[in-house]
Amino acid sequence: MVKEQDFYGRDLISIKDFSLDEVNYVLDFARKISKNPKKFRDSMNYKMMAPLFFEKSTRTSGSFQAAMIKMGGNVFDFDPDLSSLSKGERLGDTLKMIEGYEPDLVVIRHPEDGSAKFAADVLSVPLINAGDGKNQHPTQTLLDLYTILDIKEEISNTKIVMAGDLKLGRTVHSLAESMSNYSGCKFVFVSPSSLKMPKNLLDKLNKRSINFYQKGLEDLESVIKDADILYMTRIQRERFPKGLEGEEEYKNISKNYNLNESMLKNLKPNFKIMHPLPRVSELSQDVDNTKYAYYFQQAKNGLHVRKALIYLLTGGMK
């Protein structure tokens, strides 16, 4: 049985740091907070969070800060452009300086893979990874799981279509692996042939006898007919080689990847579309007003999940 105090003082670097029961506990706790935010509005009084965003981020950073402030806590103001980092200070030294200010929690986003684990190794206070390079982004996975739960009351037995850049998109890797821990989930991976799910992830799903199949972008409209959720990701220009050839390849792929209102026919009544945002051309704005659009609610859910994590890792009312 997982208990509230099991989380106290821990770090969250990767979703794998939590057992399945612990993940479910966090999701339940987030729901509890969302239903009764007033109960938690003073729970972070006199506590301070240090959000160390070494990369620009509006959504994640904003969501963490709002979560802390709405629970009565304080947020340490950190700007990497104004810090000694711009004078060439090493990350390890910056972290030790920050620790001297006695934060109760550190949230870090950094462009290098493994930087969050490195920071956790240096710091003695709890740390949440808000994205380390192309590596891990566990709070995104938790808010995605929370959103699925929000949509259909269970994560098990979900048929999900994941579309877009499945090769390099960390959110889809982490979500697929996490969902495979729940029974009866089915996956359809829709991508251009050059951006398919990595083989090691497919091998893991195969080993667990998970039901999945792969399709091309042209099949998007047909595969969503019997799905519960369509999880879209954008295809990033920077993933293609620089120069004209890369530009051509990117344009060819992205022109065939677009979901618009006219494609949303004969769907399951409770079908929903998720997207970690920002979107580019893959998701038309005319979808926003349909009952299937759920991506803005998904982004909103980040607040509840981050509140839950901040509360649990810092020991809540203590």
Place this chain on the structure above:
Amino acid sequence: MKDQIIGYIESGIVIDHISRGKVWKIAEILGVDRQTKGRISLGDGYETKKNGEVKGVIKIEGINLSNKQLNLIALVAENATVNLVKNGKIEKKFQVEIPRLLENIVSCPNFGCISNNSYEQVYSKINYNLNKKIFSCFYCIEEFNGNDLKFVY
């Protein structure tokens, strides 16, 4: 053809049961080159008594092995055995073993990993899962097999 296993040493090391073709890499790990004094024998392609597999053997006079070298040898030839020889007798014999945590011995193959950023001076830490025979970076948790390892000398 019966093999005559290579030359005698008085004191030093004998590394036996080296996988075929790995003798030269191990010589490199041991820092053996033309300047090395004392007797050196490198042999490869010997048939083993057990199952007819072929193996390599190295004998070097007058050297000691560091822990780091032992770990590197284990990474190159997991089944190798080391004999420490003193006054013509084997004083100690043991099989090399890949440690569960390799610190600053091999680098993470993920170029984007913070442990490869020389400016940050983060020493590499690689975990080894003996059952799965898989390596993973302590920092970026990327998993990889032994062929992707790069040694830090």
